[in-house]
Amino acid sequence: MLPFDKLLPTDKTSAQPVYQQIANAMIRHIQSGLFTPGMALPGTRELAGLLNLHRKTAIAAYDELAAQGWITAIPRKGFNVTHILPEVKPRRWAQKPQDLSFREKMAAPFYILHKTGFPAPALLPIPPRLIIDDGHPDDRLAPIDLLGREYRGRLKSAAVRRQVSASLVAGSPRLREALVSWLAGTRGLQAQVSNILVTHGAQMSIYIAANLLLKAGDAVIVAEPGYFVANEVFHHLGANILRVPIDEHGIDVDRVEKLCRQHPTRMLYVIPHHHHPTTVTLSPERRMRLLELAEKFNFAIVEDDYDYDFHYSSSPYLPLASGNHGNRVVYIGSFSKSLSRSIRVGFMVGPEDFTAQAVYLRRLIELKGDNNMEDTLAALILNGDISRHLKKVNKIYETRRNHLCQLLDTRLSGIVSYRKPSGGMAIWTSFAPHIPLPDLTAKALRQGLYLSDTRLYNTHQTNYNATRIGFASLSEPEMEEAIDILAHCAQ
Numbered sequence: 001m002l003p004f005d006k007l008l009p010t011d012k013t014s015a016q017p018v019y020q021q022i023a024n025a026m027i028r029h030i031q032s033g034l035f036t037p038g039m040a041l042p043g044t045r046e047l048a049g050l051l052n053l054h055r056k057t058a059i060a061a062y063d064e065l066a067a068q069g070w071i072t073a074i075p076r077k078g079f080n081v082t083h084i085l086p087e088v089k090p091r092r093w094a095q096k097p098q099d100l101s102f103r104e105k106m107a108a109p110f111y112i113l114h115k116t117g118f119p120a121p122a123l124l125p126i127p128p129r130l131i132i133d134d135g136h137p138d139d140r141l142a143p144i145d146l147l148g149r150e151y152r153g154r155l156k157s158a159a160v161r162r163q164v165s166a167s168l169v170a171g172s173p174r175l176r177e178a179l180v181s182w183l184a185g186t187r188g189l190q191a192q193v194s195n196i197l198v199t200h201g202a203q204m205s206i207y208i209a210a211n212l213l214l215k216a217g218d219a220v221i222v223a224e225p226g227y228f229v230a231n232e233v234f235h236h237l238g239a240n241i242l243r244v245p246i247d248e249h250g251i252d253v254d255r256v257e258k259l260c261r262q263h264p265t266r267m268l269y270v271i272p273h274h275h276h277p278t279t280v281t282l283s284p285e286r287r288m289r290l291l292e293l294a295e296k297f298n299f300a301i302v303e304d305d306y307d308y309d310f311h312y313s314s315s316p317y318l319p320l321a322s323g324n325h326g327n328r329v330v331y332i333g334s335f336s337k338s339l340s341r342s343i344r345v346g347f348m349v350g351p352e353d354f355t356a357q358a359v360y361l362r363r364l365i366e367l368k369g370d371n372n373m374e375d376t377l378a379a380l381i382l383n384g385d386i387s388r389h390l391k392k393v394n395k396i397y398e399t400r401r402n403h404l405c406q407l408l409d410t411r412l413s414g415i416v417s418y419r420k421p422s423g424g425m426a427i428w429t430s431f432a433p434h435i436p437l438p439d440l441t442a443k444a445l446r447q448g449l450y451l452s453d454t455r456l457y458n459t460h461q462t463n464y465n466a467t468r469i470g471f472a473s474l475s476e477p478e479m480e481e482a483i484d485i486l487a488h489c490a491q
């Protein structure tokens with residue numbers, strides 16, 4: 001008899017269940033030819049004795065192997081390795097060509113979408129030890145256990161199996177219902193379920209809204225500098241991007257009016273809280289003016305309120321969508337900011353006919369989202385977990401913001417200038433002209449620190465030599481180390 005105790009070692013400390021370890025080891029031996037087709041295996045009682053395990057574990061291992069088709073149970077005899085192994089070998093349908101590898105260049109014609117100076121995402125040869133992001137939450141603080149428990153429950157639930165996929169394109173009904181009360185309570189939005197589309201992050205909402213509002217040549221007004229990925233969407237659609245300066249009160253509304261007089265405008269994209277990248281908040285007066293201008297010139301406002309949940313120095317202003325919006329505002333938010341980057345669930349709120357078209361378009365991109373995650377978020381909204389989480393992290397992020405300001409003042413004094421943001425997750429930091437950011441970031445990377453260089457923000461004529469330093473995702477010691485590296489590299 002083969003030495004099964006040696007051939008099937010088990011590790012009770014491993015995260016993998018012991019029955020699976022045994023099944024996997026047996027599969028390996030069958031594949032290697034050591035366990036031959038038709039070979040008789042020890043009975044479950046004998047195997048348990050040989051491996052010093054409970055018999056139930058041996059039964060579970062054999063059940064698993066039988067379910068996968070590696071062994072067959074012969075009544076009153078025992079278990080044998082199957083004669084026809086459950087391995088599907090693909091069939092070749094042509095002679096093997098000489099070289100199968102994919103090359104650098106596509107041989108057939110295709111459309112190049114990426115014609116601007118927008119830099120391709122950097123592929124780093126070695127993952128950096130420390131990352132300064134451009135303003136993301138700290139995933140380590142996310143309510144992972146609560147999310148995990150709820151998500152697991154959803155996966156096991158019989159109700160999930162009875163859902164019809166086509167009815168979930170707009171998002172899980174539970175989440176859309178939960179959002180109705182959540183958005184009313186937190187943002188004063190008067191929306192019904194039929195006004196809400198759940199998307200794969202806020203970015204998908206921006207893409208869909210822009211596709212419904214813009215065709216080639218249509219005018220869209222944005223702030224400069226602005227959120228480069230949104231601008232890329234408008235560019236991709238061939239829109240005429242009209243850039244308006246932004247100051248400490250937000251987008252310059254007089255310039256918006258002037259442009260509207262010169263160009264029939266279809267859309268204005270605005271980030272009302274902590275504008276990306278400069279982090280300013282749009283003042284109440286300008287919110288009012290924008291709504292008046294939208295009515296006067298009949299354009300749509302896409303309100304990207306990605307950062308609404310994070311406020312430290314003052315409370316947030318209610319969105320434009322909660323004011324006299326005249327059914328011209330599309331409101332966008334995201335749980336990727338409120339909870340964790342890994343939660344790719346955002347939402348769009350708009351008039352019913354617009355939302356119906358958005359649902360149609362969403363289905364062309366993705367048949368439906370992760371409805372289990374959406375239900376999970378609904379449960380966390382309804383039982384108050386998300387509100388509690390936001391209260392907790394707001395305190396932590398405020399401390400981190402203050403700590404970063406102190407570090408910039410002391411360790412990078414004379415090198416950087418910035419305005420302390422009232423909320424959000426990043427500080428827009430300008431570097432002195434004698435320290436070009438591309439050089440600094442390249443040096444920092446060699447020291448294990450990643451920081452996005454200014455090129456993302458320089459998409460239009462100006463070199464800002466500024467970048468966003470995300471503070472929310474870094475602990476205080478990590479932040480100190482990161483700023484020390486920058487200070488060292490700036491010398």
Ligand SMILES: Cc1ncc(COP(=O)(O)O)c(C=O)c1O
Nearest residue numbers: 201202203227276306334336346
């Ligand atoms: C201003 C702004 N809008 C939208 C998004 C996209 O958010 P999401 O990650 O939910 O797609 C981002 C991402 O950083 C952002 O900064």
